[in-house]
Amino acid sequence: xxxxxxxxxxxxxxxxxxxxxxxxxxxxxxxxxxxxxxxxxxxxxxxxxxxxxxxxxxxxxxxxxxxxxxxxxxxxxxxxxxxxxxxxxxxxxxxxxxxxxxxxxxxxxxxxxxxxxxxxxxxxxxxxxxxxxxxxxxxxxxxxxxxxxxxxxxxxxxxxxxxxxxxxxxxxxxxxxxxxxxxxxxxxxxxxxxxxxxxxxxxxxxxxxxxxxxxxxxxxxxxxxxxxxxxxxxxxxxxxxxxxxxxxxxxxxxxxxxxxxxxxxxxxxxxxxxxxx
Amino acid sequence: xxxxxxxxxxxxxxxxxxxxxxxxxxxxxxxxxxxxxxxxxxxxxxxxxxxxxxxxxxxxxxxxxxxxxxxxxxxxxxxxxxxxxxxxxxxxxxxxxxxxxxxxxxxxxxxxxxxxxxxxxxxxxxxxxxxxxxxxxxxxxxxxxxxxxxxxxxxxxxxxxxxxxxxxxxxxxxxxxxxxxxxxxxxxxxxxxxxxxxxxxxxxxxxxxxxxxxxxxxxxxxxxxxxxxxxxxxxxxxxxxxxxxxxxxxxxxxxxxxxxxxxxxxxxxxxxxxxxxxxxxxxxxxxxxxxxxxxxxxxxxxxxxxxxxxxxxxxxxxxxxxxxxxxxxxxxxxxxxxxxxxxxxxxxxxxxxxxxxxxxxxxxxxxxxxxxxxxxxxxxxxxxxxxxxxxxxxxxxxxxxxxxxxxxxxxxxxxxxxxxxxxxxxxxxxxxxxxxxxxxxxxxxxxxxxxxxxxxxxxxxxxxxxxxxxxxxxxxxxxxxxxxxxxxxxxxxxxxxxxxxxxxxxxxxxxxxxxx
Numbered sequence: 100x101x102x103x104x105x106x107x108x109x110x111x112x113x114x115x116x117x118x119x120x121x122x123x124x125x126x127x128x129x130x131x132x133x134x135x136x137x138x139x140x141x142x143x144x145x146x147x148x149x150x151x152x153x154x155x156x157x158x159x160x161x162x163x164x165x166x167x168x169x170x171x172x173x174x175x176x177x178x179x180x181x182x183x184x185x186x187x188x189x190x191x192x193x194x195x196x197x198x199x200x201x202x203x204x205x206x207x208x209x210x211x212x213x214x215x216x217x218x219x220x221x222x223x224x225x226x227x228x229x230x231x232x233x234x235x236x237x238x239x240x241x242x243x244x245x246x247x248x249x250x251x252x253x254x255x256x257x258x259x260x261x262x263x264x265x266x267x268x269x270x271x272x273x274x275x276x277x278x279x280x281x282x283x284x285x286x287x288x289x290x291x292x293x294x295x296x297x298x299x300x301x302x303x304x305x306x307x308x309x310x311x312x313x314x315x316x317x318x319x320x321x322x323x324x325x326x327x328x329x330x331x332x333x334x335x336x337x338x339x340x341x342x343x344x345x346x347x348x349x350x351x352x353x354x355x356x357x358x359x360x361x362x363x364x365x366x367x368x369x370x371x372x373x374x375x376x
Numbered sequence: 377x378x379x380x381x382x383x384x385x386x387x388x389x390x391x392x393x394x395x396x397x398x399x400x401x402x403x404x405x406x407x408x409x410x411x412x413x414x415x416x417x418x419x420x421x422x423x424x425x426x427x428x429x430x431x432x433x434x435x436x437x438x439x440x441x442x443x444x445x446x447x448x449x450x451x452x453x454x455x456x457x458x459x460x461x462x463x464x465x466x467x468x469x470x471x472x473x474x475x476x477x478x479x480x481x482x483x484x485x486x487x488x489x490x491x492x493x494x495x496x497x498x499x500x501x502x503x504x505x506x507x508x509x510x511x512x513x514x515x516x517x518x519x520x521x522x523x524x525x526x527x528x529x530x531x532x533x534x535x536x537x538x539x540x541x542x543x544x545x546x547x548x549x550x551x552x553x554x555x556x557x558x559x560x561x562x563x564x565x566x567x568x569x570x571x572x573x574x575x576x577x578x579x580x581x582x583x584x585x586x587x588x589x590x591x592x593x594x595x596x597x598x599x600x601x602x603x604x605x606x607x608x609x610x611x612x613x614x615x616x617x618x619x620x621x622x623x624x625x626x627x628x629x630x631x632x633x634x635x636x637x638x639x640x641x642x643x644x645x646x647x648x649x650x651x652x653x654x655x656x657x658x659x660x661x662x663x664x665x666x667x668x669x670x671x672x673x674x675x676x677x678x679x680x681x682x683x684x685x686x687x688x689x690x691x692x693x694x695x696x697x698x699x700x701x702x703x704x705x706x707x708x709x710x711x712x713x714x715x716x717x718x719x720x721x722x723x724x725x726x727x728x729x730x731x732x733x734x735x736x737x738x739x740x741x742x743x744x745x746x747x748x749x750x751x752x753x754x755x756x757x758x759x760x761x762x763x764x765x766x767x768x769x770x771x772x773x774x775x776x777x778x779x780x781x782x783x784x785x786x787x788x789x790x791x792x793x794x795x796x797x798x799x800x801x802x803x804x805x806x807x808x809x810x811x812x813x814x815x816x817x818x819x820x821x822x823x824x825x826x827x828x829x830x831x832x833x834x835x836x837x838x839x840x841x842x843x844x845x846x847x848x849x850x851x852x853x854x855x856x857x858x859x860x861x862x863x864x865x866x867x868x869x870x871x872x873x874x875x876x877x878x879x880x881x882x883x884x885x886x887x888x889x890x891x892x
Contacts, residue, residue, distance in 0.1 A: 136751045142683050158626065159683055159744055232764050318735075318743070318762040319750075332604070332624045332740050 103365040110361020116354035120171050120347075127168035135169035135321040136161060146339050155339050158329065163339065166321050167347055173322040174351065177238050177307040178300040184242035186296060189249025194288075196250070197257030198280045208254070211247045219244040223306060227315045234317045237310060241303045252295055256288035290366035294359055301355035308348050323348050401591045403890035405871065407617040407881065408606050409576065409597040416567065416576070417556040418538040419487070420495050427535040428619060429576055429597050431882035433474075434561035436539055437465050437484065437517075438532035440878040442642050444701060444790050446529060450484075450539060450562060451517075460524035460833035467515045471585045473541050474566045481511035486542035488519075495550055502531045502794070505831075524833045527791030533646060534883055536789070564590040564886040574599055578885075591889035603739075607631060616871055619881045620644065620863020625686045625741050631866055638869040641688060641862040643880020648697035648795075649861040651785035653733075653749070657816040657854060660780050661731055661758075666724040668853035671781075672710035673717035674756040675749060681859055684745045688864055692857035694846045695796050697788050699860060701835070704843035707850035717756040730759045734774070734782035737767050742783060745858075749781075774810040785861055786811065790878070792842055793830035800854060801826050817854035 104110055127135075142160040144152060154163035196207035214222075226240035260266070261284055269279045310316055311324030312331075323344040330340030413425035418434045437451040446454075451465040471479040489509045492499050505525040510518045521528065531537055539562065544555045559567050562585075565578035576597040580590055598615055600606045607623045609615045610631060620643075623631065632639045655662040655671065662668060677691045693710075696703045731753075735746035750760040760781075765773065774782050788795035798804050801823045804813040822845055829841040865881060867874055870891040874884045 136747060136754075138679070138683070138748065138751060158740075159748055314743075314764075318746075318764045329740065329744075333626050336626070336630060 100365050104361050107361040107364060109357045110364075113354040113357030113361065116350055117358065120351050120354070121175065123168050124171035124175050127165070127172055131162065131165035131168060133165075135166045137165070143333075143337050145337075154343050155337075157326070157340050158333060158337075163326075163343055166326055167323070167343055169321040170323040170326060170344060170347065171351075173234070173317075173320050174304045174307060174348075177234065177241065177322075178304040178355075181238045181241035181245065181303045181307075182296055182299045184239065185246040185249055185299060186292070188242065189246035190253050190285075190292065192246075193250035193253030194257050194280060194285055197254035198261055198276075198284060200258075204254070207250070211250045214244070215247045220306065220309065223310060224313070224315060227310055232310075232315050232317050234320050237307060237315075237317060240310075241306050244306070245299055245303060249292070249295060249299075252291060253288060256291060257284055260284045260287045290362075294363045294366060297355055297359035297362060301352040301359070304348065304352055304355075399588075399591050399872065399889040400892045401889070402593050403591075403892075404594045404596060405592055405617060405885060405888060405890070406596045406598055406615040407885075408609070408615050408619060408622045409599060410606065410619075410622050411601070412573065412599045413576075415556060416559045416570070417540075418535065418559070418561075419491055419540045420551060420556065422496065422498070422535050427879070427882050429578075430538070430559065430561075431534050431563075431879065432565040432578055432595060432885050433559050433563045433567055434534055434538040434540070435563045435883075436532045436534045436537045437467075438529075439883065440530070440533060440646055440790065441876065442645050442878050444530070444645055444878050446532070449532075449534075450479075451532070456529070458833075460526075461521045463519040463521070463528065465517045465519075467517065468585050469515060471562055472583050473543075473562055474560045474581060475541075475544075476583075477541065477543050479539075479541075479562050480514045481517045482514075483542045484517045484539055485509050485511045486546060487539045488537060491540050491545055491550060492537060496537075498789075498794075499531065499536055502528060502536075523831050525793070526830060526832055526835065526838050527789075527793040530646075530790040530794065533790075533879060535879065563883075565592075565595055568594075590886050592885055595885050603627075610866065616868045617874065617881065618866040620865050623866070624739070625684070625688070628686055628688070628864060628866065632864075636869045637866060639864045639866050640875050641864050643865055643875035643877065643884070644861075644863060645699045646790050646878035648699045648788040648790070649785050649863070650692060650695075650697050650788055651783070651858045651861050652692065653856040653858060654774060654779065654782040654784060654815045655853070655855055656777065656780050657818075658777065661724075661726055661729050662780050664724050665852060666720045667726060668856065669710070669851075670717040670720040670724075670726075670756065671753065671758070671856050672853055673713045673720065674758065675710075675752045675856070675858075676712040677710075677858060678712065680745060680748050684741060684748055685859065685861075689862040690860045692860050694850055695800065695855075695857065696792050696842065696846060697860050700788050700790055700792075702792050702839050702842040704839075704846045706843060707846050714756050721757060726758070728757070728759050730761055732763050732780045733760050734763050734765060734770060734779045736783040736785070737765055737770050746783060771810050774814050775808050777807065777814065777816065781856070782814075783858075784810070784814075793826075797826040797830070800849065815855050817852070819849075819852065822849060 138160045139162050140149060140152060140156050140160050142156055142158055144156040146155040147153060152162055157163055192207050196204040223240045223244045226243060227237055230236035266279060266283055269283050308324030311322045312328040314328060316322055316325045326344040327341045334341055409425050409428055411425060413429055415421045416426060416430045418426060418430035435450050437449055438446045439449045440446055450468055452468050454465045456463050467481060473479055493503055505521050505523060507520045507522045512518060541560050544560055545553060564581050564584050566581050568579045569577040578595045580593050600609055603624050607627045610618050631637060655668050657663055681689055681691055694703060694707050733746055733750060736742040746762055750762055753760045773779050799813055800817050801813060802818045805816055806812055825841050825845050829838045832838045865875060872889050872891055873887045876887050877883055
């Protein structure tokens with residue numbers, strides 16, 4: 100499987116970009132020990148105009164490079180944690196619904212639909228506005244709007260797996276229903292979940308950026324969306340303030356998508372498109 | 377004639393510097409109004425946009441220049457008795473309301489004593505000092521006070537005491553009078569049309585009582601909801617004047633650099649917007665005077681002025697704005713001194729308790745300002761978290777004292793007794809309002825001084841007391857004074873004499889003219 104993944108050039112590029120972003124995020128406090136908010140130079144310095152400020156300074160004279168590095172922390176953290184939380188909600192719900200069927204399935208799916216009918220972004224805005232915008236509330240809001248597709252996917256997978264012979268074998272062997280679900284059925288649904296999770300991280304990063312752009316970010320956390328939102332009013336005079344965080348978001352989301360696709364091809368070789376190894 | 381004038385202008389301009397010529401008549405002025413006013417009846421509504429537009433329609437007895445010296449308006453002259461109790465105004469003759477009815481002293485008495493007493497909270501506070509208002513003849517009005525009230529001479533500004541027509545309002549329900557939609561005043565411009573969401577159109581008052589005024593034929597107040605769109609409208613020539621606060625600060629240098637564009641910081645003296653942070657004097661680290669002083673030393677307010685406000689404004693050194701009367705500079709100056717701040721924090725034993733900072737939710741500038749403050753404070757070891765909020769939340773939190781530090785700014789109305797003492801005296805500590813003594817500063821000794829200074833007759837005596845107050849209160853740091861805000865007005869250079877008074881554009885079109 101790793102071999103198939105490795106031979107996928109796109110996926111490897113994605114991994115490389117993602118590793119670089121992770122490295123920058125981890126090293127941010129080492130490179131910029133004073134944090135992203137320190138006002139270091141005159142405001143509105145263009146990139147490369149002063150030594151040590153390769154990406155220039157923002158409206159308050161803060162180092163754009165430092166902001167980008169610390170922004171990577173927030174984006175990755177929010178993306179990862181909200182995805183984990185969404186999986187923690189979606190996987191059990193979908194698994195139980197798909198495995199037990201009948202009224203359990205009915206109830207769980209109506210509940211899921213309730214969330215699916217409300218537009219994601221609108222719901223996220225409302226949730227963040229109700230709780231005060233902090234990293235925790237933003238992460239939670241993103242998790243709450245992103246679990247329904249997981250539940251749907253897991254349910255479908257579980258439904259197809261539970262009809263297989265080895266499940267019947269397990270039943271005959273005397274295993275309890277919950278045990279069959281956890282030890283026999285769920286492990287067979289992992290690969291699509293992994294693929295979906297990698298894409299969810301990308302979506303979560305975009306959601307967080309959009310919220311921050313609208314001014315609903317945590318005012319104490321530097322994030323890429325905040326940078327673009329703050330630069331919006333000066334976009335005509337200082338292009339670099341929105342350009343670099345924009346590029347950062349594009350690259351990270353692209354990398355995650357490439358990885359997701361690579362994982363998909365690697366984990367489901369039968370579905371992989373023709374012409375590709 | 378016009379050709380001759382043009383030719384001469386050209387010749388002289390070519391030979392020398394700008395010449396002074398007779399004012400040209402005619403033309404129209406397009407001014408941005410933001411946001412759209414809720415109404416134009418100045419006696420009922422006095423928020424900023426209303427004052428901007430209705431200041432051309434309504435007038436009061438006096439006008440104030442940019443040094444806040446009173447001058448004639450509807451009153452051509454006035455006397456104040458030596459004991460400071462009797463104010464006698466002699467009115468202009470031949471003044472007509474916009475509907476043709478003659479204006480007289482009865483209108484003034486009706487406006488001040490009946491109409492505004494009911495509708496105008498800020499004026500009502502000043503009128504509490506007034507014993508009676510009388511009109512001995514058609515052109516004379518006499519205000520008799522119960523006790524001397526120094527700032528009373530500043531009460532005759534258009535937005536403070538607009539004179540409204542008695543013949544239209546007497547005996548009616550003021551708030552629901554149909555005439556409110558088509559306001560009738562004595563001012564240099566008449567109301568013509570209000571296209572909601574688009575523009576308000578005023579036309580020249582041909583019967584204005586001063587010969588030759590106004591010069592302009594018409595004034596359009598344009599409603600453009602988005603700051604960037606307002607900047608574009610100015611760039612394309614669609615509007616001629618951007619009153620202070622119409623565009624984001626960082627757009628100002630770009631617009632000011634255009635050809636034939638002038639800016640001025642004048643025209644805000646009467647309001648003198650003063651910005652500070654409420655520091656909660658009741659609880660938490662901010663209850664300790666040393667902490668509050670440390671906050672002052674920790675901040676690089678000069679930098680904030682230069683960067684956040686693009687250099688517009690002035691660092692505030694006292695509760696009284698240096699642009700108004702009774703400012704004193706004989707006070708402790710809090711320069712940027714992080715070491716001193718750290719020493720003060722060490723002395724009080726500050727343990728790193730988190731301090732919440734509430735920015736004013738008025739857009740990017742205020743958000744950046746809060747970030748700069750947080751950064752400065754964190755550099756001396758103060759642990760600051762910015763709370764985010766909307767306007768309603770800001771009102772609610774400050775009014776109910778649920779904050780540690782909170783940005784605000786308020787107008788001073790030309791006199792400490794009108795616009796300053798309200799934020800520092802103990803009798804103004806009341807939950808539920810974000811405009812009074814929100815910080816909870818309680819200093820009975822100073823309370824007595826504030827009260828004494830308000831009712832003194834001689835300005836010199838008042839100045840002495842106010843200087844004493846400032847000296848003491850600045851050491852106490854009840855709030856962290858930030859900046860005397862300046863909202864530059866941006867306009868085309870060929871618009872002349874636009875800002876000549878302490879209220880700026882509000883009554884600017886009266887004298888404005890367009891150079892041909």
